[in-house]
Amino acid sequence: MKKILSSALVAGMLLTVSTTASFAIGGASGPKIDYAVQGKLGELVVNPYDVAPLTAVIKNGGYNIKNATVRIVPKENGQEIKYKVADGELKTHGGIPVFGLYPDYVNKVEVEYTKSYKGKDETLKETYEIYTAPVFLDVSGHKGQKGVLFDDIEVVTPAIDKFKDRLYFVNNFQNKTGKGTKVVWNNPMGGALEWNYNPQIFILDTKGEVRWYLDPAKIYNLKSAFNAGVMMGFKQNEDGDLTWGYGQRYAKYDIMGREIWNRELPAGYVDFSHSLDDSPNGNYFLRVANANLKRLDGKNVRTVRDVIVEVDKNGQVVDDWRLYEILDPYRDNVLKVLDQGAVCLNIDASQTGHTLSEEDLAKMDDNNNFGDIVGSGPGRNWAHVNSVDHDAEDDSIIISSRHQNAIIKIGRDKKVKWILGNPVGWKDEFKSKLLTPVDSKGNKISCGADGAKCPGYENDKGGFDYTWTQHTAFKIDEKSKGDIIYVSAFDNGDSRGMEQPALPTMKYSRAVVYKIDQKKMTVEQVWEYGKDRGFDWYSSVTSLTEYQADKDSIMTYSAVAGMQFDIATGAPTGLPSPHINEFEWGSTTPGIEIKMTNAMGYQAWPFSIEKALSK
Known part of the structure; x- marks a missing residue:
């Protein structure tokens, strides 16, 4: 039986x-389809490309659909996200792409669309309920990491009406982990790979809610030399998609997580970090290094953060700018006054307040010390370029060189056009390229005996000052015309006046805008913010200032504000508290301020869902 x-x-x-x-x-x-379908189309797929967990696609169910609109119903007192979907996006994703879901929440999503079937068009309105999981990112295991991922976000100044629909793309990263440091053990002179941090990439609304984040697990591996590094240089291109780089790769994805391309750097170059600029000509400008340079003394080195390579849409190299051949890699005046406790990615609390001497620099040559260390000459971090901006108007590039305290414009012919920076220590061949500071009436401004201490040097209002260890030097195309151009920058403020102050707490950072007359070779400071905030808003490294044409505004991200150390021991007393601020053009009153406590910030900027999915 x-x-x-x-x-x-x-x-x-x-x-x-x-x-x-x-x-x-x-x-x-x-x-x-042998599982539940909510509405009158096909199946619901959350995180369709395994990269963006707060996205979904409502599949078309075999119908031809068009004219779709999506609205994420906000939480109580929350921010609405509503957008039209381009018909091409409906075809690309095989249905209606849904962006901006709240994590760990049953989201109500209203969709309106036209469905074509049997020769007839039918316009429908539906509401879908979509649950998403809590935010998850890999962790280091340190107890101090509890609650620092996305939990402590404070809207300090609520958005004015002009900015209430803003979404802010945030490029942060976590501290090193045991997983990530192992990959560099056999690479002691590691460049970008030495900075091997788990990414923390997300989008905030103006209420401080996370509405999108990148799950890097499918495209990133801390244990792999060619799939790790710091994810940096995120930018939303004119086509709405995202580009960025990390270590030995650069990539392009759409906001739904669909890979467009993810490539290794061209073989002659290594160590991407900081900046990837897309140009109107369709090419990309990457801040990299030379994979193998024969120095004049016969030594072979891998250079550090001092090459710009231009590639076309297929990854073919078009041109490069080898800055050790264009500038003076042995100008060491700035290197001697840098705070060695905060050399951009290398934040070493034990070196806080220390500077390098002539003897220290000489020993590097004597001992053949090369790699991502502050020092003069190719093979060391003498330039530390942290942004590149292609000026298509005259086919030149504008770079920010942190370790030269200078913003520099260089032509396609590899000749320096101008230098916005203090005049200390430049060779004769570059002195004629230095911009002269002037006031609003065109009168020359005196900056002291050596030219390093301008009227705006002290912590007070007014006057003019240069930038010091600055980041993100960007031309403001919409305000510029002919030889008169505007350039924005984040003036970090370390080594201000070519010296370290008596007390670290005397340091401050600024967001700043300059007006440059390229014919007269003059520069005028037309806007600044940050002096009044003092040390609390001071970011020793990273950060961003950028003009936003859609709202005629200035966006700034003080990315490691509030980082403090125990002066006696040098030990960090906590992670920084990055600040997002956006200003109406000309205003010094923030139209919004968002503070993230206990986070390592790099850059942040306004993200456009319309550009991403509506075009």
């Missing part, structure tokens, strides 16, 4: 499996 029952059960099970398999594969009736 038992055998008979067993045989019957087995036969029934086989029949069930066979029937289910037939339905799943298709069979005579064609493909079949």
Whole structure:
């Protein structure tokens, strides 16, 4: 009896499996969806490309759909996200792309669309309920990491009406982990790979809610030399998609997580970090280094943060700017006054307040010390270029060189056009390229005996000052015309006046805008913010200032504000508290301020869902 029952059960099970398999594969009736469908289209797929967990696609169910609109119903007192979907996006994703879901929440999503079937168009409105999981990112295991991922976000100044619909793309990263440091053990002179941090990439609304984040697991591996590094240089291109780089790669994805390309750097270059600029000509400008340079002394080195390579849309190298051949890699005046506790990515609390001497620099040559260390000459971090901006108007590039305290414009002919920076220590061939500071009436401004201490040097209002260890030097195309151009920058403020102050707490950072007359070779400071905030808003490294044409505004991100150390021991007393601020053009009153406590920030900027999905 038992055998008979067993045989019957087995036969029934086989029949069930066979029937289910037939339905799943298709069979005579064609493909079949054998799970719940909420509405009048097809299946719901959350995180469709395994990269963006707070996105979804409502599949088209075999219908031709068009004219779609999506609205994420906000939480109480929350921010609405509503956008039209371009018909091309409906076809690309095989349905309606949904962006901006709240994590760990049953989201109500209203969709309106036109469905075509049997020669007839039908316009429908539906509401879908979509649950998403809590935010998850890999962790280091340190107890101090509890609650620092996305939990402590404070809207300090609520958005004015002009900015209430803003979404802010945030490029942060976590501290090093045991996983990530192991990959560099056999690479002691590591460049970008030495800075091997888990990414923390997300989008905030103006209420401080996370509405999108990148799950890097499918495209990033801390243990792999060619799939790790710091994810940096994120930018939303004019086509709405995202580009960025990390270590030995650069990539392009859409906001739904669909890969467009993810490539290794061209073989002659290594160590991407900081900046990837897209140009109107369709090419990309990457801040990299030379994979193998024969120095004049016969030594072979890998250079550090001092090459710009231009590639076309297919990854073919078009041109490069080898800055050790264009500038003076042995100008060491700035290197001697840098705070060695905060050399951009290398934040070493034990070196806080320390500077390098002439003897220290000489020992590097004597001991053949090369790699991502502050020092003069190719093979060391003498330039530390942290942004590149292609000026298509005259086919030149504008770079920010942190370790030269200078913003520099260089032509396609590899000749320096101008230098916005203090005049200390430049060779004769560059002195004629230095911009002269002037006031609003065109009168020359005196900056002291050596030219390093301008009227705006002290912590007070007014006057003019240069930038010091600055980041993100960007031309403001919309305000510029001909030889008169505007340039924005984040003036970090370390080594201000070519010295370290008596107390670290005397330091401050600024967001600043300059007006440059390229014909007269003059520069005027037209806007600044940050002096009044003092040390609390001071960011020793990273950060951003950038003009936003859609709202005629200035966006700034003081990315490591609030980083403090125990002066006696040098030990960090906590992670920084980055600040997002956006200003109406000309105003010094923030139209919004968002503070993130306990976070390592790099850059942040306004993200456009319309550009991403509506075009």
